[in-house]
Amino acid sequence: MTKQQVAEMASYIEITKMGMPIGKQDQYASAFGGLNRFTFTAQGVSIEPLKIAPDVYHALEHRLMLFFTGSSRESTSILKHQRRSTEEEDRTVLQALHHIKQVALDMQGCLEHGDLDEFAHLLEYSWQEKRRLAPGLSTSFIDECYQLAREHGATGGKITGAGGEAF
Numbered sequence: 001m002t003k004q005q006v007a008e009m010a011s012y013i014e015i016t017k018m019g020m021p022i023g024k025q026d027q028y029a030s031a032f033g034g035l036n037r038f039t040f041t042a043q044g045v046s047i048e049p050l051k052i053a054p055d056v057y058h059a060l061e062h063r064l065m066l067f068f069t070g071s072s073r074e075s076t077s078i079l080k081h082q083r084r085s086t087e088e089e090d091r092t093v094l095q096a097l098h099h100i101k102q103v104a105l106d107m108q109g110c111l112e113h114g115d116l117d118e119f120a121h122l123l124e125y126s127w128q129e130k131r132r133l134a135p136g137l138s139t140s141f142i143d144e145c146y147q148l149a150r151e152h153g154a155t156g157g158k159i160t161g162a163g164g165e166a167f
Contacts, residue, residue, distance in 0.1 A: 004045070007031035033076040037108055056114040063116060066167055067149075068162075069142060081134040096132040103129070117155065124156030 001009070004056075010027040014020045028038050028045060035057075037048040053059075085093040103126045110119035131137055138146075138159065146157060160167045 006038065007045075010051070019068075021076060021083045039102075050108060050111055052111050053114060056111065056116070059114075059116055060111070063120070065154075067137045067145065068167055069145065076136045078136055081136075085134070090160060092132055093134075096129045100126055100130045120155035122156070127156070127158035129157060 007024065007028040007030070010031065011024040014027070015022060015024075023079060024040060024045065025038060028047070029036070032047060035050040035052060039046045039048075082093065086097070103122050107119055107122045107126075110116070110122065142159060149157060
């Protein structure tokens with residue numbers, strides 16, 4: 001199977017067979033690996049590997065940190081809320097989603113131009129926008145951890161996945 005076929009099969013199993021209210025970004029990121037720009041449209045998915053200089057890539061690796069919050073979460077309720085809000089054309093959620101999409105494009109430019117400081121600031125902005133998508137996306141514990149990291153020099157950050165807990 002090609003990488004795209006693997007991603008589509010994984011998406012089919014999780015979305016159609018298991019009924020999960022998710023998108024396909026995780027399956028594509030896992031199947032392709034590396035740093036890529038994925039564009040999802042009704043016609044399909046396009047994949048564009050990012051053009052990042054090796055020194056920028058290594059600097060990025062050294063600046064990123066991943067923390068486990070000590071607990072996992074069930075993302076279904078967060079994702080169902082987000083999907084329902086999108087279908088009901090909730091202005092706040094749609095605006096946040098559009099901002100997150102634009103920030104992702106801007107972050108690509110930062111990576112390709114080696115501007116990791118601006119990349120971090122955009123990551124911070126993206127996290128604040130993501131928090132607007134659904135209740136429960138952050139917790140008081142996550143907020144405390146995030147604030148502690150910021151107080152000790154972190155420029156930006158976000159919770160991975162749907163939010164709620166985990167990494």
